Amino acid sequence: MINTHRYNLNDQDLIAACLEQLTTQGVCVLPDFLTLKAVEILRQQSEALAPCAFRSASRATPYLGPADETFPVGHQRNTIAQSSVEVVAYDQFARDDGLRTLYEWDPLLDCIRQCLGLNELFRYADPFGALNLAIKRAGDSLGWHFDMTDFVVSIAIQSSLSGGYFENAKKIRNAEQPNYETIQKVMNEQSPESVRTEPMTPGTLMLFNGRWSMHRVTTIEGLAPRYVALLAYDTKPGTDSTDTLKMLRYGRLPTQKMETCDE
Ligand SMILES: O=C(O)CCC(=O)C(=O)O
Secondary structure (H helix, E strand, O other): OEOOOOOOOOOHHHHHHHHHHHHHHOEEEEOOOEOHHHHHHHHHHHHHHHHHOEEEEEEEOOOOOOOOOOOOOOOHHHOOEEEEEEEEOHHHOOOOOHHHHHHOOHHHHHHHHHHOOOOOOEEOOOOOOOEEEEEEOOOOOEEEEOOOOOOEEEEEEEOOOEOOOEEEEOOOOOOOOOOHHHHHHHHOOOOHHHOEEEOOOOOOEEEEOOOOOEEEEOOOEOOOOEEEEEEOEEOOOOOOOOHHHHHHHHOOOOOOOOOOOOO
16 A cells, blocks of 8 residues: 555654654655555545544644633634535444454554654544544535644545635744744744645645644635544553543443444
8 A cells, every 4th residue: 555666664763754854843744655546546435434433623723622611812823614514433434344454453543653753652542533534525624623632643644626725824922932923923823934835735634733834724625525533652562541532532432332333
């Protein structure tokens, strides 16, 4: 599945370049990471899985919490953005599914670990959240936000006809500087120079640190859904998400029987 003409997962120069990009830019984009053939197979498998996805909508500030009215109106801690998405959970992928095979393949885990500059990396222990197919359809978007984790690994499978751009205000804050002023400008579309669109063309693998970079996915337009795979890892073994998060994102808990996907 991997485009080995362009990417050798054992190439220490590639790994060093990824680590450097992540450290300096907070993001590392590897275009054409997958072969065209693999992308087409993953696209067809995603299309078949899509009817099983759970749709959710949320309203949150960029800090992923409710509005904090102790801040003035218009302040980003008191500004809500809408997001909506359909998600296929890890336990809904067939054993021989392409994305699942890729996610469970140790050499990819090891390459990602090295690109992140880590001694240890574990697949996420959440039976739903370890691997997700995120499907966004016309009208869906993901509002400006920071992630609560240090990194996310995504693979673009299908772009929407228009919209669905991954916009990134890279390294807009850090642990010392909340940088509210620029964040507010970005949210009000007043700081285009702070924002860039990451080129998530199908087959691209992206390593991203969303804790310090505010990002969003713009509204999807057109009939083609946007498919992105989200591969989750953690630096500690056995890390799981909460029941509340599972209910919000997947509409069920591991003890509940999965709806069958019969289309
Ligand atoms: O759909 C994407 O491309 C990215 C999703 C994302 O940023 C997130 O879930 O935090």
